[in-house]
Amino acid sequence: MSDHGHAAPTGFWRKYIFSVDHKVIGIQYLITSFLFLLVGFSMMLLMRYQLAWPQPGADFDPENLGLVRGFIAWLFGETNMPYGYMDPTFYNQLGAMHGTIMIFLGVVPLGVAAFGNFVLPLQIGAEDMAFPRLNMASYWVYFVGSVVMMSSFLAPGGAAQSGWTSYAPLSVVAPPGQTIWLIAMVLIITSSLLGSINFIVTTLNMRAKGMTLGRLPVFCWVQLVTAVLLLLAFPVLEAGAVLQLLDRVAGTSFYIPKDMIYGDSVFPRAGGGSPLLWQHLFWFLAHPEVYVLLLPAMGIVTEIIATNTRKPIFGYKELVGSFVLIGALSFVVWAHHMFVSGMRTSIANLFVTTTMTISVPSVAVLSCLLLSLRGAQIRFNTPMLFALAFLPMFGIGGLTGLPLGYAPTDLYLHDTYYVIGHFHYVVAPGSLVALLGGTYYWFPKMFGRKMNEGLGKLHFTGTLIGMNLVFFPMFFQGMWGMQRRLADPTLQWHNLPVQGWSTVILAGALITAVAQIPFIFNFFWSIWSGEKAGENPWQATTLEWACPSPPPHGNFVTPPVVHRGPYEYSVPGRKADYWPQSDAA
Amino acid sequence: MNEEPGFAMGIPPVAVSYGAQLDSLMTLLHVVMVAIFVIWGVYLAYCLWAYRARPGGRAVYHTAGERASFIPDALVLAFEVWLILAFGIPIWANLKQEVPPVGESLQIRLVAQQFAWNFQYAGPDGTFGRRDVALISASNAIGLDDKDPAAKDDVLSINNLHVPVGKPFTLLMTSKDVIHDFQVTNFRNKQDIVPGMTTTLWFEPNVIGKYEIGCAQLCGLGHTQMVGNVFVEEPADYEAWMKTQLELKLGTADASRVLEDARSQASAPGRAERTES
Amino acid sequence: MSAHAASTNTGLSHAKLGTWAFLASEVMLFGGLISAYVILRSGSGHFFVPPRAMMGVPLATLNTFVLISSSVTMVLAIAAIQAGNVAKLKNYLLCTIGGGAIFLCIKAYEYNHKWHEGITISASLFGSFYYTLTGLHMFHVIGGMGLLGYIYWQASRGHFTAASHDRVECSGLYWHLVDLVWVLLFPILYLL
Ligand code: HEA
Ligand code: HEA
Ligand code: CUA
């Protein structure tokens, strides 16, 4: 299958659309996943607007809704947003789809498929991925899957509305949108599997001469671990999804208990199945999946920090070991999402212990990255700002994972906004911010030009302030006991004392939204008009900086040979403060 | 209990026996978390300032202390192990694994449905009436079998749970349709309610008051509105409420006879406890 | 292909390594389903296993035998091409595909029979699992036959030699996995 020659394809379609070049595929993934992030965020803006003012006030006038509300009411129509107030069913659809889109169509494709595809072959000194055509297939299956996913909004009864977790039996009795969700998930899983096989083979088999595993950049290591997670965890969800699909269309009862009542009469099923079975199959994937969201981000942060501290990363071996350990342990913690699910109570202690254990390698990673700053010469460019912000932001998210992983406190916090706060700190100001940093960092390699620094800093500041205003108040709401997935929390009086925070959150979301405008502008403007970047604009050491920007078809002009580890900065006795891996002397 | 929308912080007042211990664990964890965050945060800020790039400056190549970097890992691990062994396992056993014995705690059945809480009290005879799904209808939400003698004195209450203060009660919970979750913030404990199985939850409320029940598991379009109230009352008030309910169901005469029977039975020795039928 | 293999870091060709990775994910897929089956069968109070007599054990045993034989002919096919004998390779491939076809015919007969005896996909948990597990396995058999057909076609066009026959080996690995899955399904569905 590596009949992949050196002749560059010609013609628009072969070159940009149905390309088998890992760099083009990476950029396709990059742009598609950014679009989905934008879609997922827009949904959430609408939801946050609803949550800020869930109920008509005393001055409500159905004839004159005002500009914003009037527009929203018109845009989404009577059934979804009557008078500009959100119908609970629509809220559930947006919530489920926000989670699904952000995770499966946004952050994972961005972190794994976009950066992995673009950077990994360059960093190991390969001319392409091991299976270029599978690679293209992976993108297009993802694309079709995401179109199918979005089309579910057009289904009768609307899109999936049982949360991104799709707990049975609610999901089994949900309208047809759920069937579409399942089909789309099977496609997305297939795409991921094709990608992960490719990544594993490429990393193991196609390293340049001298690129031993001990000289592999950290980013490649995390991609390898991530690929293994996807490879082994996703099929289990696929199995679960097939069973749910059969429950919905073939009348089976894998997840339907005996004598379930639906709509005032017994649900016509043989029954005997178990709703908890779905949860086990789902979380067996979904916990490794959250580390799939995280690991690429951590890899990117490591690369950026090494480059911009101008010194070797602290504890390379400890870092790599921790990543491998996180990957391995992530398979045995899944039931910490199920402490109160009704599973056998005696196994909870086991999962408390594994969960607490997995936090140790995470602490180790953070310690290494923080200690890397000591004795450095820190350059505060835009990618570095994002990478540095990742550390405390992930810190908040990770630390708040502890009371959730500890069963006695999770009894109170489970399914409250505290959980929402916890995981958004790890995925949004955490992973997403790191991925934005990665965009600024590798943009010159992708397009041969740098992004504008001033606009970048504007983007950084706005995003960081906005996101913290969004997610920090969620801890107050959650600590007060406000449940998640409520279309209108004010219908429950115990939530009222924390309702005020929802206006703060809306303000934060708007700031975050506005802060993306300079980014989007910067991105497209810089492709054509940014400052020209040479081969190695950041004076970095890893191999991707040893080929032209953008790299030609086949990547390296001459096959690179690796002479040393990935982060040889400020080596004593050398004039330059960096020593690229491929420099002979 | 009319609250104003506001900016509260902290945790709502506790009203359950084990709440104080859980709250102090919550506090302990957060103090440690804040401490870790502040220590690293200060270190981070210091590094950013002290090691900013200077013209002509050069970073240090060799980094000492690779061993020392394991210290934070070890500290965190030790803290967590201590937390699990000293508190986690015993508390978990107490809250989730060992339900208080039937004689000492009031047993109440909860049948959750989209979108309501149906509470069934066993009544003076201490025995729940039989349920049968075939009997479920608009007027008989939980499918109680009226022909079962034990069902005669059962008291049903929708969305309102009345319990005496200072006495443990145990909820025997099941769901008719999809998964729900019983949450009362002041009680600090919650539990999913799953169709096809019975889960339990026990509390010993220790502060009189009215608390809100919320559903904490997405269960469909009415999830937000699936609310109820717990009334924690003086035992006498609770008895009075129970009596009123019986009277509403059976008429005054029958109600007092049933209560009388139960009282004389309870004083008779060797009475067998029967709860689930 | 094999020329490439020498130049990879692991010494395994891309195709071989990729096949192993793919098989690992297949193991997790069937592993997930089989654990679901084990969990419900041992945990649900409403899991009724049909009497052994209804299951048609002799026929299933025959099917197991057929599939194992087809694995053997697959091994022989690979041995043939390793010796550079394309004609023999093609013959053994045909035998293997034939084995798959016999398996499918027997399966079709069995499905029909069971369905009429009341073991349908929705009538009971056992039926649901039976059709899901064997059905998914059947799709794998069909896919494998397609793959081997393609290999046969390539063999006819002289693609394989004693030195270069990676694809034959990879298809063989896949076929063995399909076989292995059946060897697991057979006892847990029919005998236990
Ligand atoms: C990227 C994603 C990600 C990551 C990395 C994590 C990391 C962790 N998560 Fe999280 N989690 C999610 C995503 C993630 N989680 C999601 C999406 C959900 C909800 C799903 C849903 O229900 O919809 C969830 C839910 C969730 C639950 C279930 C809660 C509930 O529903 O009741 C639990 C419980 O154990 C948990 C625990 C943990 C733990 C212990 C970690 C640990 O790995 C964290 C370890 C990290 C640390 C301990 C931090 C170390 C910090 C420092 C050293 C300080 C640094 C300080 C400075 C730099 C200043 N998570
Ligand atoms: C990776 C995962 C991810 C990410 C990044 C986010 C990001 C955000 N999430 Fe999300 N969220 C989830 C995963 C994620 N979420 C999940 C799994 C759930 C649970 C769903 C469920 O209950 O089932 C959830 C639920 C959830 C809720 C709870 C709803 C409820 O329970 O009722 C809320 C509420 O505020 C929320 C808000 C936000 C906000 C404001 C952001 C913001 O941070 C968004 C920021 C986004 C951006 C800044 C966009 C960046 C885009 C660009 C920069 C585009 C550039 C374009 C080009 C260059 C072309 N989310
Ligand atoms: Cu019931 Cu949510």
Ligand SMILES: [Cu+2]
């Ligand atoms: Cu988890």
